[in-house]
Amino acid sequence: MAFAASPLGQQLVRLQASGSASNRAIAEHLLRNPVRGAALSIEDLAAASGVSTATLSRFARHLGYGGFPELRAALADTLQSVLRPVEKLRGALVRAEGAAPMREGLEDTLANLRGTAEGLAPDMIARIVGRLTEARCVYVMGFGLSAHLAGFLALGLQPFCHHIVNVVEYGGTENAAGRLMNLGPEDVLIAISFPRYATDAVHLTRYAADQGATIFAITDSAASPLVPLASETLVAQATHPVLSSSNVAALLVIEALVAALMVSNADNLAKATRLTDAISAYLVSQPPRSR
Numbered sequence: 001m002a003f004a005a006s007p008l009g010q011q012l013v014r015l016q017a018s019g020s021a022s023n024r025a026i027a028e029h030l031l032r033n034p035v036r037g038a039a040l041s042i043e044d045l046a047a048a049s050g051v052s053t054a055t056l057s058r059f060a061r062h063l064g065y066g067g068f069p070e071l072r073a074a075l076a077d078t079l080q081s082v083l084r085p086v087e088k089l090r091g092a093l094v095r096a097e098g099a100a101p102m103r104e105g106l107e108d109t110l111a112n113l114r115g116t117a118e119g120l121a122p123d124m125i126a127r128i129v130g131r132l133t134e135a136r137c138v139y140v141m142g143f144g145l146s147a148h149l150a151g152f153l154a155l156g157l158q159p160f161c162h163h164i165v166n167v168v169e170y171g172g173t174e175n176a177a178g179r180l181m182n183l184g185p186e187d188v189l190i191a192i193s194f195p196r197y198a199t200d201a202v203h204l205t206r207y208a209a210d211q212g213a214t215i216f217a218i219t220d221s222a223a224s225p226l227v228p229l230a231s232e233t234l235v236a237q238a239t240h241p242v243l244s245s246s247n248v249a250a251l252l253v254i255e256a257l258v259a260a261l262m263v264s265n266a267d268n269l270a271k272a273t274r275l276t277d278a279i280s281a282y283l284v285s286q287p288p289r290s291r
Contacts, residue, residue, distance in 0.1 A: 003034045004222030006078045011063055017228055022051045026059045030075070031223040038075035042068045104241040109248050112237040116249040119235055120256055128232055128257065129264045131214055132161055135188040139180060139208070141167035142192035143201050149192050149218070149250050156258035173200045180204060185212035191226050192218045194238050194245040205229050218253055220245060 003009045009031065016027035029049040030037045037045060045068075046053045053068075060071035132138055138161045142150035147168045154166040167176045167189075183189065189208040193201040202225045209215050209229050217230035220238040227233050236253045238245035 003078065004031055008063075008074055008078045009034075009222070013222055013227075015062075016223055022055050023059055023062065025049050026051060026056060028223045032221055034075060034079055038072055038079055105243075105246075108239045108241060109246055112239055112246055112249040113252055115237045116235065116252055119237075120253070124232055124234070125257065125260045126264075128216055128234075129261045131188055131216075132157065132261060133264065135162065135214070136186035137161075137163040137165060137183070137188075139165045139167050139183060139187060139189045139213075140192070141176065141180075141189060141201060141204060143168055143173075143176075143198035144196075145245075145247060146192040146194055146198070146201070146250075149247060149254065150190075152251065153190065153192070153218075153254045153258070156254065157261065160261050167204070173204075176200070177204060177207075180208060180211075183208055183211050183213050188214045188216065190216045190218065191230070192250070193224065193226055194220050194236075194247070194250065196244050197225055202226065202229075218250060 004013055012027040012031050015023045016031060017024075019027060026049045029045075033048075036048075040048065042053050042056055046056045049056070051059075057068050060066075060068045063071060065071045065074065138157060140150045140154045140157070142148075150166060150168060154164050154169075158164045165179055167179050180189075189205065191201055191205040191208075205215060205217075205226060206229055215230045217224070217226040217233045218236060219226045219233060220236060222233075222235075224233075234253045234257070236249040238247070238249060240246040
């Protein structure tokens with residue numbers, strides 16, 4: 001997200017949202033892989049983006065550069081100021097030879113967690129918590145594997161929000177759309193989506209935005225189709241060498257958001273105490289230790 005916020009990153013975001021098909025493909029690839037974009041040859045980057053070298057050269061000129069070498073130099077210059085340690089670690093993993101898939105997955109997961117934690121801005125969390133507190137209803141939506149993340153989030157938020165609706169709890173897209181039918185400007189939708197992105201998540205998020213609801217997104221990068229629809233985006237890095245995406249950092253974001261909401265005011269602390277009292281009878285109690 002730091003790279004996407006740079007002047008060059010913003011140019012790529014605009015092209016990714018509204019450029020030609022080939023320009024969208026190149027912009028999305030560079031937004032997801034800025035480090036590799038600054039290191040690859042024009043042939044390798046064209047192959048990775050699914051375009052020709054001529055198209056890539058035209059893309060660079062469209063951005064105002066004399067050609068691809070100038071664009072690659074601009075990528076490198078931008079990364080000098082925004083590169084995080086996690087990206088350095090990821091670059092080292094790419095260069096490592098003979099690493100087993102399990103080890104690569106573990107290293108990527110640790111890097112995702114560190115990068116995600118570094119990117120969580122306290123002021124953004126505070127704004128989101130404030131809006132959740134005042135919302136008439138908070139809708140939480142995720143399809144596929146993200147449905148499980150939505151379930152975790154809905155469970156964590158439930159004691160501290162006026163009303164919670166898990167949009168995709170059961171029944172598929174038709175029922176999910178029905179649950180959003182009464183959503184309006186007083187409400188919040190938290191949309192969760194990771195690669196491979198669900199088309200239904202994007203369509204229903206756009207519907208919620210059209211109804212005037214506040215949209216918060218939990219997703220993996222600035223290239224996610226949810227980002228243009230959201231007023232705030234919580235990024236959970238999801239790189240994995242084997243799986244389409246990793247969910248571990250998303251859980252970190254969810255737990256951080258729930259914890260921030262819990263401690264945001266005295267009423268919520270009192271609710272947490274009442275919740276503990278209510279469920280204590282159903283928990284396994286530990287016998288006192290002998291001295």
